[in-house]
Amino acid sequence: MAEPRNPTPSTGQLLTFVVAGEEFGVDILRVQEIRGWSRPMPLPRTPSYIRGVINIRGDIVPIADLRERLGIESLTPGPTTVIVVVRVEHASRNRTMGFVVDAMSDVTTVEHDAVKPPPELAETSTTSMASGIALVEQRMITILDVDRVFPTPNLHDVDQAA
Amino acid sequence: MSQLEAATLAALLATFLEESFEGLDRAEAGLLRLDRVPDPEVIGDLFRAIHSIKGGAGAFGVDEVSELAHIMENLLDDIRSGTAATPEICEALLAGVDELRASLRDRQDGRPQRAGGHHAIVARLVALRGGPAAQAPAAAPAAAPPAASWVVEFVPHPGLMLGGNDPLRIVRELVELGAQVTADTSRLPRIGQLDPTELHLGWTLRVPGSVARATLDDAFAWVEGDCVLTITRVELAQARTAEPTAAAPPARGDDHTNSRELGSLRVGIDKIDLLMNMVGELVITQSMLGELDTDGPVDSERAAQIREGLLLLARNTRALQESVVRLRSMPVGVVFARLPRLVHDLGHKLGKQVELVTSGQGTELDKTVLEKLGDPLVHIVRNSVDHGIELPAERLAAGKPAHGTITIHAEHRGSAIVIEVSDDGRGLNLPRILQIGKQRGLVAADAQLRDDEIANLVFSPGFSTAPQVSDVSGRGVGMDVVWRHLKEVGGDVNIETTSGAGTRTTLRVPLTLAIIDGQLVRIGQQSYVMPLLSIVETVELDPTRLKRLGTSEVYRVRDQIVPVIDLGAAFGLRARAETTSRLLMIVEADGAPLGLIVDELLAQQQIVVKSLETNFGRIEGLAGATILGDGHVAFIVDIVALTRGVRRGGQLAA
Numbered sequence: 001m002a003e004p005r006n007p008t009p010s011t012g013q014l015l016t017f018v019v020a021g022e023e024f025g026v027d028i029l030r031v032q033e034i035r036g037w038s039r040p041m042p043l044p045r046t047p048s049y050i051r052g053v054i055n056i057r058g059d060i061v062p063i064a065d066l067r068e069r070l071g072i073e074s075l076t077p078g079p080t081t082v083i084v085v086v087r088v089e090h091a092s093r094n095r096t097m098g099f100v101v102d103a104m105s106d107v108t109t110v111e112h113d114a115v116k117p118p119p120e121l122a123e124t125s126t127t128s129m130a131s132g133i134a135l136v137e138q139r140m141i142t143i144l145d146v147d148r149v150f151p152t153p154n155l156h157d158v159d160q161a162a
Numbered sequence: 163m164s165q166l167e168a169a170t171l172a173a174l175l176a177t178f179l180e181e182s183f184e185g186l187d188r189a190e191a192g193l194l195r196l197d198r199v200p201d202p203e204v205i206g207d208l209f210r211a212i213h214s215i216k217g218g219a220g221a222f223g224v225d226e227v228s229e230l231a232h233i234m235e236n237l238l239d240d241i242r243s244g245t246a247a248t249p250e251i252c253e254a255l256l257a258g259v260d261e262l263r264a265s266l267r268d269r270q271d272g273r274p275q276r277a278g279g280h281h282a283i284v285a286r287l288v289a290l291r292g293g294p295a296a297q298a299p300a301a302a303p304a305a306a307p308p309a310a311s312w313v314v315e316f317v318p319h320p321g322l323m324l325g326g327n328d329p330l331r332i333v334r335e336l337v338e339l340g341a342q343v344t345a346d347t348s349r350l351p352r353i354g355q356l357d358p359t360e361l362h363l364g365w366t367l368r369v370p371g372s373v374a375r376a377t378l379d380d381a382f383a384w385v386e387g388d389c390v391l392t393i394t395r396v397e398l399a400q401a402r403t404a405e406p407t408a409a410a411p412p413a414r415g416d417d418h419t420n421s422r423e424l425g426s427l428r429v430g431i432d433k434i435d436l437l438m439n440m441v442g443e444l445v446i447t448q449s450m451l452g453e454l455d456t457d458g459p460v461d462s463e464r465a466a467q468i469r470e471g472l473l474l475l476a477r478n479t480r481a482l483q484e485s486v487v488r489l490r491s492m493p494v495g496v497v498f499a500r501l502p503r504l505v506h507d508l509g510h511k512l513g514k515q516v517e518l519v520t521s522g523q524g525t526e527l528d529k530t531v532l533e534k535l536g537d538p539l540v541h542i543v544r545n546s547v548d549h550g551i552e553l554p555a556e557r558l559a560a561g562k563p564a565h566g567t568i569t570i571h572a573e574h575r576g577s578a579i580v581i582e583v584s585d586d587g588r589g590l591n592l593p594r595i596l597q598i599g600k601q602r603g604l605v606a607a608d609a610q611l612r613d614d615e616i617a618n619l620v621f622s623p624g625f626s627t628a629p630q631v632s633d634v635s636g637r638g639v640g641m642d643v644v645w646r647h648l649k650e651v652g653g654d655v656n657i658e659t660t661s662g663a664g665t666r667t668t669l670r671v672p673l674t675l676a677i678i679d680g681q682l683v684r685i686g687q688q689s690y691v692m693p694l695l696s697i698v699e700t701v702e703l704d705p706t707r708l709k710r711l712g713t714s715e716v717y718r719v720r721d722q723i724v725p726v727i728d729l730g731a732a733f734g735l736r737a738r739a740e741t742t743s744r745l746l747m748i749v750e751a752d753g754a755p756l757g758l759i760v761d762e763l764l765a766q767q768q769i770v771v772k773s774l775e776t777n778f779g780r781i782e783g784l785a786g787a788t789i790l791g792d793g794h795v796a797f798i799v800d801i802v803a804l805t806r807g808v809r810r811g812g813q814l815a816a
Contacts, residue, residue, distance in 0.1 A: 041688065045734065
């Protein structure tokens with residue numbers, strides 16, 4: 001993988017959004033599109049935070065509920081609920097996946113220096129997915145590593161890709 | 163040579179190479195039969211195959227190929243007129259086939275020709291022939307090529323002709339000295355930008371080494387300073403090296419790479435004709451529908467016409483799709499063709515006598531599936547020869563014929579192609595497999611497994627039974643690779659064995675990956691797709707015929723006891739107790755029936771299969787997904803996996 005895992009060139013842009021009142025961001029280069037909410041088809045035998053799959057122009061794309069992934073009770077989708085579709089890299093294999101957030105915020109340019117490593121807190125689902133915290137003026141944005149939001153493909157798939 | 167000529171030549175060469183490889187495969191198969199039965203027809207076919215290669219190679223100037231083919235042809239001619247085809251001769255001819263294939267492959271990949279690599283085999287064949295050496299023209303071309311040559315690259319500046327120089331004069335002068343000329347037209351501007359007073363050509367001239375350097379210098383004396391000129395002396399070996407590259411203009415090289423990457427498919431004319439007919443009908447339907455697209459109200463008459471048109475369109479589309487699928491289909495014999503040679507060589511090496519019997523070669527399936535099938539088949543056959551078939555002495559001691567037999571049979575079964583590879587060898591060493599399985603933690607130490615379950619452990623990743631690594635197989639990559647390849651194309655593999663009597667491996671692959679006939683069913687609030695061909699019947703569920711057996715359930719259909727899965731519960735949509743449906747769909751996979759409780763039968767339709775693994779991963783019990791007409795996603799139920807799960811007692815249902 002030539003590209004660094006984390007969105008930390010000297011400056012970078014984050015797509016920020018809100019989940020349960022907290023502001024999160026992901027590397028904008030990983031974002032493929034933002035879609036209005038549409039009900040996914042539930043996918044059996046998957047972790048509960050996988051809400052199912054949706055059809056994006058003929059592609060079957062799995063959708064995760066970021067609230068549930070973060071260990072927060074999930075919400076009934078409202079008018080601001082959107083799906084952020086991102087490119088996920090596992091074992092040098094690219095997959096397209098989406099996650100549900102409460103509402104979009106904006107696109108924020110972040111200096112490399114302004115990103116602080118996450119403090120060493122007890123391992124929770126949030127800390128395990130965060131690659132850093134960006135300090136922008138008065139805001140604190142948790143930067144999510146999209147590769148860690150989604151389950152890795154099983155061993156068999158990795159072999160296949162290699 | 164113009165661009166066009168170069169392109170034509172490249173296309174011809176590609177065809178020649180393709181046909182030659184096919185010819186070689188045929189020749190190889192023929193030779194393998196020859197040492198057993200000298201059938202005149204086989205010899206004739208062999209002769210023709212080698213003869214065509216000789217002719218083509220001569221035309222394309224692949225000298226070492228035509229030379230070798232010629233001596234092989236002579237040998238075959240002898241055999242045709244009565245000389246016995248001894249095993250030595252057959253082996254030497256096989257080696258000749260290998261050498262021809264290697265030379266042609268070098269040519270195909272644009273690699274330099276290996277100077278003289280074929281001499282050894284030519285000598286061997288000539289010696290075998292024992293006839294007067296003069297008849298073998300092998301020695302003739304060896305003397306002919308000059309010991310060395312000059313390679314002159316002559317690239318004039320565009321303004322050369324303004325000085326009154328005529329480059330053609332120089333070129334002609336050198337040709338008189340015996341030079342071969344190649345023009346480089348790559349720098350030619352488009353016609354609109356072409357200034358006729360400017361020169362954009364370049365030449366590469368190959369002049370015999372006997373010409374003095376001074377003569378060359380003289381020829382170019384007038385144009386010095388007006389051109390880029392390099393003169394290099396090339397010794398024979400290098401000259402051969404340079405040959406193919408020098409002869410091939412850039413365009414040809416490019417074409418070549420492309421065609422290699424994309425792959426090509428030879429399709430029978432009849433299939434294309436059929437396709438053409440379909441398209442014709444589609445056009446007629448389209449114009450019929452087009453005529454209905456006029457202003458004015460859509461009354462009941464026009465509505466009926468439109469409906470009829472749509473019906474016709476549906477039929478056309480389906481027929482078109484079927485013929486396209488057929489277009490992509492190839493007979494499995496194509497992958498079987500590699501096996502006789504493999505068995506022959508391996509048997510020799512290991513001192514075993516093995517006969518290979520194939521049937522059902524004409525069974526057709528999708529090219530992509532077929533390609534994935536090649537390596538697994540080779541692997542299974544190799545395993546059979548290496549581990550399955552015993553040494554002749556051992557076989558005789560066991561009361562079996564000295565030569566072992568490996569049978570490969572292909573046939574259609576429902577929507578799948580089944581290929582069975584059986585041998586009459588010693589069978590799998592089940593206690594040993596179980597022991598390794600336990601060592602590797604693949605099964606619990608106290609597990610009680612049935613024989614077939616133990617046998618199928620060999621498909622687990624990283625499993626290899628060879629007590630010591632042999633040259634032939636048992637390098638640790640084993641049957642798990644076979645399993646993985648088959649899973650990739652949505653297939654399956656199963657192994658059965660009887661100690662002392664042999665092993666049978668059954669490969670099952672879908673006919674095509676892309677489109678299947680599906681029955682939509684409702685489970686809870688969701689639609690699922692059942693592959694239509696696995697469905698046997700659908701019956702009304704009579705609760706009195708349902709019986710619990712531990713955590714499983716069975717149902718009595720007439721005189722048969724069928725295991726039952728409630729799909730709603732299996733897919734986690736509801737608890738088993740909440741299911742009130744009275745609909746039981748009986749499906750069949752691996753020859754075993756299975757009852758699936760569904761809520762409602764919906765439409766039957768053709769569905770395009772989409773992989774869940776592209777963006778997610780494999781999910782046990784689902785074979786993929788599809789997108790319905792309304793844009794929603796529906797999952798395709800993997801009947802085979804469900805059946806296996808029930809047999810394993812794996813609680814998919816709980």
